[in-house]
Structures are given as structure tokens and as C-alpha cells.
Amino acid sequence: MIEVYIDGASAGDPGPSGAGVFIKDGAGQVERYSIPLGLMSNHEAEYRALLAALQICIDKHYSVVSFRTDSKLVDEAIEKQYVKNKLFQPLLEEALLLIEKLDLFFIKWIPSNQNKTADELARKAIRSIDKQK
Template identity: 75%
Template sequence: MIEVYIDGASAGDPGPSGAGVFIKGNGIVEKYSFPLGEMSNHEAEYYSLLKGLEICIEKGYTVVSFRTDSQLVDRAIEKEYVKNKTYAPLLQQALDYSKKLDLFFLKWIPSSQNKVADQLAREAIIRNKE
């Protein structure tokens, strides 16, 4: 099984944002850092999930376990529902992507266990200025 650690970060809310994706398992270790432009921290968290799912689909990783320190994203995926309708299209896109995989899990983890993805997201914030 492939483990995918994701994190979104913003310098301000909204502000320059980034997404980090760290993939490991089955001899694979991959790191991705995506500048996202101006958005809220919650939007960046959703985009990190979408980027992670896109990578898995593109690379043919079909049995994946995602890890996030965002309780908002974790709950939204679990319930397939968001209160804030701003995030509804992002949630729907993530659910659609997840259905393209044979097995998809998303688990909440504390920030202390998500340091690599966090660092990648923070690097992406800086790259917004390039």
C-alpha cells in the first residue's frame, strides 16, 4: 500500500499558499511541492488532497492511504459533506478522483507526524514569489 502525506499552508488567510505531497511505500519515495497562489489555508488543504490524488491516478497507484493533519478535510471526506459551500466543488472533485482508485483511505494524523508534507507546503509558499 502507498502512503500519501498531504498538507496545505498559507502565509496569511488568505495569502500566498502551497501544497505539499509526500509519497512512500513499496520502495517509492516521492516529494512534491506546489505553489498555489493566493487562497485560504483551508483551500490549500483541499488542493493538497487533489494534487495527491492526481499524482496517484497519473502514476497508477490504485491502493492508497492518505494522511492529513487537517480535521476539516478529514471530516469532509468521511461525511462527503461540507458546511461551507465554498469548498463543495473541491470536495466533489476529490470524491470523484477517489472513486478512480481501487482502495482509498484518508486518516487524520497530528501535525507532528506530518512534518515532511508541511515542509514541502511551506517551500511552495516561498516559490509563489519566484
């Protein structure tokens, strides 16, 4: 099973944002992605990190995946297939459509201290935006 750690981060609310995606396969191989996202809220960055990671998994034909996030908002939205904030409804719908393309999908909330690599990758993406200015 493929383990996927995701995190979104923003330098401000809204502010320059980035997504971090850290993927581990059963053989110990790892992939790291730092994805600049532009200006958005931290919560939107968390959803964008989920969407980016789902698309990476689909593109790489990873069909059995277990996601880890330190965002309770994203974890609960996926588990309940519902969001309170209607601004996030299109992001949730897009995520659910991508999840349907996978054979098996799990998502689990983890504490931030267990998601440090994805967090570092998200912050690296923000720094790359700052360097482009």
C-alpha cells in the same frame, strides 16, 4: 500500499499558498512534491493539496492508497462526504470523483508533528512563489 502525506499552507488568510505531497511506497521509495497554489485560504490550500495528491496517484497508476492529513476539516469532509462551508463543495465533489478512480482509498487524520515532511514541502512551495515576485 502507497502512503500519501498531504498538507496545505498559506502565508496569510488568504495569502500565498502551497501544497506539500510526500509519497512512500512499500519498498521505501519516496517522492516529494512542492506545489505553488497562488492566493487562497489555508483551508482551500488543504483541499488543493488533497486534489493534487489524488491526481498524482492516478497519473502514476497507484490504485491502493492510504492518505494522511493533519487537516480535520479535509478528513471529516471526505469521511462524511459533506462540507458545511458551501465554498468547499466543488472541491469536495472533485475529490470524491478522483477517489472513485482508485481501487482502494483510505484517509486518516494525524497530528501535525507526524506530518512534518508534507508541511515543509508546502512551505517550500510558498517560498517559491515569494521568489517569483
